[in-house]
Amino acid sequence: MPFAQTNLPPLPLNGGCQCGQVRYAIHAMPILFYLCHCSACQTQTSSAFGESLRCDPATVTVSGMMRTTRRIAESGTVRLGDFCPDCGVRIQHRSEGDPGRLNIKAGTLDDASWLMPAGHVWTRSKQAFVTIPDDELRYLEGPDDGAAAMTARWRAMLGLDP
Ligand SMILES: [Zn+2]
Ligand SMILES: [Zn+2]
Incomplete structure (x- = not known):
């Protein structure tokens, strides 16, 4: 294989905020x-990049109460960020008008050791000290193919497609 492989741990994938008020479970790949x-x-995470674990919202259950922030992206899309009101940890991102898509902030997983990114977006503003291996998919801005190539790579990394 020309690129990194990883193994999906047994489902569900559990995670939550730092104080434990919000807990979630991802029940499908x-x-x-x-x-x-x-x-x-970079601003939202106060760090070098955001981690997005995209899931079908119908496969994710959440317990506890979250608050939601709204931000209008350059594209005009309203981005919603759900976070724990007690400890402030961001749990997930959504877009208004796109109920079929949910991005879990993957640093909140109880076990994030298995994660390998299928690609990198908005490398135009990447921190200089972050080095992306040559064989990883990258896009200067958002993916121009609706993330089709990254999604195919992800499935191949998990050994789901030949
Ligand atoms: Zn919390
Ligand atoms: Zn971003």
């Missing part, structure tokens, strides 16, 4: 895992 190097993700 996530659709995609990628890193976003855009300046909005």
